[in-house]
Amino acid sequence: MLKKWSHFITLPLRSKLLLFEAYMLLAWARLLKLIPFAKVAPTLGVPMKETPYERVAEHEQMLGEVAKAIRQMSRYTWWESECLVKGIAAMKLLKRRKIASTLYLGTAKDASGKMIAHAWLRSGPYYITGVEEMGRFTVVGLFGNQIKRKKEHRYG
Known part of the structure; x- marks a missing residue:
């Protein structure tokens, strides 16, 4: 544990802040599980509306950093931080x-026939979380979180 802490101290401030933010959002997301899903769903995005699969080169590094931060910090939560x-x-x-x-x-059925669930997140063509098991599951719902871009003004 001491080795991991000494590694954390040597990280750039930007990386430390991202890891802290990931940890806090994992806590927030876990608290959301205490609320009935019907109340949480409207805050997740537009139901049954996927975002584009197009690659946005300027986002690739951040997508990797977010995926890594969530994966790393989920190992250190004392609460359940699954899919x-x-x-x-x-x-x-x-x-x-x-x-x-x-x-x-x-959703899918496990080996004993019991219904199980899984969640995963995609941005463009990249899977950020849950990719390891997503192939076993049939999509029963999705929420698209489209970001509105400001229109550029052209003069002349």
Whole structure:
């Protein structure tokens, strides 16, 4: 643990702040799980509306940093930080950076026939969270978080 702490101290301030923000948003997303999903759903984005799959080169580095921060910090939470919590936290991180994303909710049956659920987050062609298991699940809902761009004014 001491080795990890000494590594954290050597990180640039920007990285430390992103990790702290990821941790706080994981806590916020976990608290949302205490609220009935019907009340939380409207805050997640536009139901059943995907965001574009187009690649935005200027976002690629940030997408990787957000994915890494969520993955790393979810290991240090004392609360459950599984797929839905990670997806919601990452979606909020991206929204704060004006990057569109889509949160997918899926269901499947496990080996014993019990219904199980999974969530994953995509931005452009990149999967930020939950990609490891998404192939097993049938999408039953999704929420698109489209970011409105300011129109450029052209003179002349």
